[in-house]
Amino acid sequence: MDENWPRPGSGNSATSRRSGRRERMSDISFIGLGEMGSALAGRLLETGHSVRVWNRSPGAADALVASGATRAASIADALGVGTVISMLANDEAAEAVFSAESLAGVPAGTLHINCATLSVDATDRLAERHALAGVEYVAAPVLGRSNVAAAGKLNVIAAGTKSATARAQPWLDAIGKRTWVVGERPSTASLVKIGANYTLIHALQALAESLTLVEHGGVDGLTFVEILTDAAFTGSVYTGYGSLIARKAYSPPGFTVGLGLKDLSLAERAAADSGVVLSTAPVLRDMFERALADPDLAPLDWSAIAEITRGLSASD
Known part of the structure; x- marks a missing residue:
């Protein structure tokens, strides 16, 4: 979890942040609606994006649906959008939701951006599981509390293949003020x-x-x-x-x-x-x-x- 951090100094591995207003993007799903996840999903809605939401406890989605999000009928429904961001509490939750079975039905070429803080070994397992399913995977844990997330001022640490991190960057720009891409192995970010x-x-x-x-x-x-x-x-x-x-x-x-x-x-x-x-x-x-x-x-x-x-x- 993460917390309300100052902006660090620049570095060669930093990816520059956005400038100006973005055009409305295609649908994205957000999975995991605890305090931080809800703040992130709310930020995406606030900046003009169309968001489908899903949580293991369905009631957590109510406030976001009232604010304009679409409720996913199931995890399969959430994973069918093409781009997914998740913020689940721990290794066990992430590995249960993104199981080999749930990923088997995901359209090839889907991008999953995992913003949770997970262990190195769980991140490696998830990356392998996504690769076998033909799903691009980026680990992108964030630095900042939920109020910082709601303001779109998080710092983001990202890792994944160059193609995956490039696809993820516009979404990371929507939730954060700066992204550090630290490598191509997702667990490096963890x-x-x-x-x-x-x-x-x-x-x-x-x-x-x-x-x-x-x-x-x-x-x-x-x-x-x-x-x-x-x-x-x-x-x-x-x-x-x-x-x-x-x-x-x-x-x-x-x-x-x-x-x-x-x-x-x-x-x-x-x-x-x-x-x-x-x-x-x-x-x-x-x-x-x-x-x-x-x-x-x-x-x-x-x-x-x-x-x-x-x-x-x-x-x-």
């Missing part, structure tokens, strides 16, 4: 997103510890965040999450504690597969597991792991 989220998780814990430290010295947390982010840490991860932690404003969640642990687990798995040691991962896992074990914290935004650090510290 690995980059996993690394980005691992850094973000560290930022949450660092903010939790520093805020707890100064609060115990009688300093107002919001004042500290203002000092911290005025010059040294100007990015929106620090300004946005710093404010949430200082104010204990974890509801409604933009990205839940459970999803945060899922993303940490993806980093742990990728590291194990690569023989990389992530020395701080056990500490971070402990924070998430403690938060999930607390019924008051479990349903909140993932930045609520800060309350574990506050609770571990001596009371005033």
Whole structure:
């Protein structure tokens, strides 16, 4: 999941963003209508595109249908459009929806753009499964919260064959302000997103510890965040999450504690597969597991792991 990120500096692998208003495109299907998926599908509708929507829990499509989307009668109906974007919660959901059986009936040459954060191995399996079905596949996980998605200002990390990423680019331009094409193997994009989220998780814990430290010295947390982010840490991860932690404003969640642990687990798995040691991962896992074990914290935004650090510290 991802979060409200500042725009990074330019690089040779970056694909330039759009300019000007786009013409109305042909139909596209959107599969997976959680908070982020609904925001993305809504963005496509808002920018003039014709969108067919499908979700495993049908009620999630109601608001989008009321806004002008077409409800797909089945997953087969959703996959018959020719271009599909998906945002499903995890590996299990993505592999269940995009099974070999469901892909078998998809028209050859269909393009699937998967915007979810999935593991490297699941992305490899999905890419192979799509190739066998004659479906072009692009992994395009996004950086930004749902409000950023709704504004079309996400950063997108994409990987796939050159033909697939070229076909995907107009759709990625519709949802994001910038796309980085990082390779032709789709799982490369998943690995980059996993690394980005691992850094973000560290930022949450660092903010939790520093805020707890100064609060115990009688300093107002919001004042500290203002000092911290005025010059040294100007990015929106620090300004946005710093404010949430200082104010204990974890509801409604933009990205839940459970999803945060899922993303940490993806980093742990990728590291194990690569023989990389992530020395701080056990500490971070402990924070998430403690938060999930607390019924008051479990349903909140993932930045609520800060309350574990506050609770571990001596009371005033």
